Amino acid sequence: MTEVASPDVISVLIVDDLPENLLALKALLLDEPLRVIAAASGEEALSLLLEHEFALALLDVQMPGMSGFELAELIRGSSRTRHLPIVFVSAADREAAYTFRGYEHGAVDFLYKPLDAHAVKSKVRVFTELHAKSRELRRQLVELEAARIAQERLLAELQHTQGELQHALKLRDEFMSMVTHELRTPLGVMALEVIMRQQRLAKGDLAWFSPERLQAMIDKDGRQVRSMTRLIEDMLDISRLQHGMLSIRRRRTDLAELARRVVADFEGQYQQVPLTLLALPGVVGDWDDSRIAQVLVNLLSNALRYGAGRPVQVEVDLSDDGLARLTVTDQGPGIPLEDQQRIFQQFERLPSSGKAPGMGLGLYISQQFVQAHGGGISLHSEPGKGASFEVLLPLMPA
Ligand SMILES: Nc1ncnc2c1ncn2[C@@H]1O[C@H](COP(=O)(O)OP(=O)(O)O)[C@@H](O)[C@H]1O
Numbered sequence: 001m002t003e004v005a006s007p008d009v010i011s012v013l014i015v016d017d018l019p020e021n022l023l024a025l026k027a028l029l030l031d032e033p034l035r036v037i038a039a040a041s042g043e044e045a046l047s048l049l050l051e052h053e054f055a056l057a058l059l060d061v062q063m064p065g066m067s068g069f070e071l072a073e074l075i076r077g078s079s080r081t082r083h084l085p086i087v088f089v090s091a092a093d094r095e096a097a098y099t100f101r102g103y104e105h106g107a108v109d110f111l112y113k114p115l116d117a118h119a120v121k122s123k124v125r126v127f128t129e130l131h132a133k134s135r136e137l138r139r140q141l142v143e144l145e146a147a148r149i150a151q152e153r154l155l156a157e158l159q160h161t162q163g164e165l166q167h168a169l170k171l172r173d174e175f176m177s178m179v180t181h182e183l184r185t186p187l188g189v190m191a192l193e194v195i196m197r198q199q200r201l202a203k204g205d206l207a208w209f210s211p212e213r214l215q216a217m218i219d220k221d222g223r224q225v226r227s228m229t230r231l232i233e234d235m236l237d238i239s240r241l242q243h244g245m246l247s248i249r250r251r252r253t254d255l256a257e258l259a260r261r262v263v264a265d266f267e268g269q270y271q272q273v274p275l276t277l278l279a280l281p282g283v284v285g286d287w288d289d290s291r292i293a294q295v296l297v298n299l300l301s302n303a304l305r306y307g308a309g310r311p312v313q314v315e316v317d318l319s320d321d322g323l324a325r326l327t328v329t330d331q332g333p334g335i336p337l338e339d340q341q342r343i344f345q346q347f348e349r350l351p352s353s354g355k356a357p358g359m360g361l362g363l364y365i366s367q368q369f370v371q372a373h374g375g376g377i378s379l380h381s382e383p384g385k386g387a388s389f390e391v392l393l394p395l396m397p398a
């Protein structure tokens with residue numbers, strides 16, 4: 001049994017067939033900060049070499065069976081031990097011949113018998129220090145490599161963040177130019193109207209302000225103001241969502257009642273499109289009614305805006321799983337499968353929406369609102385066969 005050396009201890013292998021020689025060498029190296037492991041034959045030495053990492057091997061040249069040179073040849077032959085420094089210990093009288101063969105085998109050095117304590121110690125020191133240094137170097141290399149990998153990862157993260165930042169900046173710019181455009185159009189119209197009315201007034205043309213005209217003016221102004229208010233509220237919601245500041249104020253809400261209210265509002269504005277509501281009574285839950293109403297407003301205005309003027313249906317009922325379900329179905333051109341996910345993202349609009357006003361925020365905001373209630377929106381649509389948006393809401397917070 002050999003004990004397991006701690007990784008920092010430096011081991012030296014000594015090989016000699018005579019136990020007294022091994023003892024003498026061990027004694028010489030006793031004071032050194034080394035672990036000396038002895039083998040009595042080449043075979044034993046080879047098996048020790050498999051188990052341990054050595055800084056140096058001291059090999060007796062003359063041994064029965066495998067000689068020191070034969071052992072050295074085997075050591076050089078194995079990739080694991082090829083670079084192990086070897087010091088041959090030889091009888092001084094055969095010096096010349098052994099030196100020659102030793103160098104042939106790639107030996108590093110020689111010690112001569114009888115062993116001189118000082119010579120042995122200083123040679124062993126040279127090699128063990130070398131070993132310690134190269135071990136330290138290897139350790140530093142490993143550390144360096146780890147540092148390099150960490151740096152590379154950091155760089156990749158940095159590049160990723162930079163990409164995201166640039167994307168965010170681009171979004172912001174697009175957002176700003178869209179907002180500007182969306183606000184400027186109705187504002188421009190209103191500004192013109194104001195100038196016109198001022199001119200009429202300045203001319204004293206009061207007859208122009210007939211009751212019918214006044215009514216139409218007020219209706220039109222109301223629509224423009226509502227659409228601008230809507231836009232600004234959407235922007236505020238987006239900003240709240242981005243900062244995780246969306247607050248949900250739950251209170252007991254009857255979904256059928258809520259839908260009736262929203263649908264009635266729309267009927268006033270869109271008399272030209274048939275709008276039906278099928279509502280199961282008693283679908284009551286704890287929701288933020290203003291957010292859910294806004295979801296329905298968004299889905300309904302899409303159905304009316306993109307539904308080709310064909311009938312639109314709103315349904316309120318319960319799903320098989322006992323969730324509240326709100327469905328808005330139109331008979332418009334529908335939405336191709338490949339776009340069905342995309343349109344729920346910010347600013348995503350289909351080319352078919354053309355010049356229709358809008359910034360592509362309605363579905364995004366609606367989905368966020370519904371998700372904040374623990375629910376979800378799904379879309380079922382086949383091109384040419386209309387679209388059906390289904391909102392599922394748990395009755396109670398989880
Ligand atoms: N019912 C629908 N039928 C067809 N297309 C729709 C419908 N609802 C939404 N869309 C498409 O999804 C896009 C994103 O909708 P939305 O997020 O509400 O933004 P906006 O209405 O401002 O464009 C719309 O521009 C339109 O292209």
Ligand SMILES: [Mg+2]
Nearest residue numbers: 302358362363
């Ligand atoms: Mg919309």
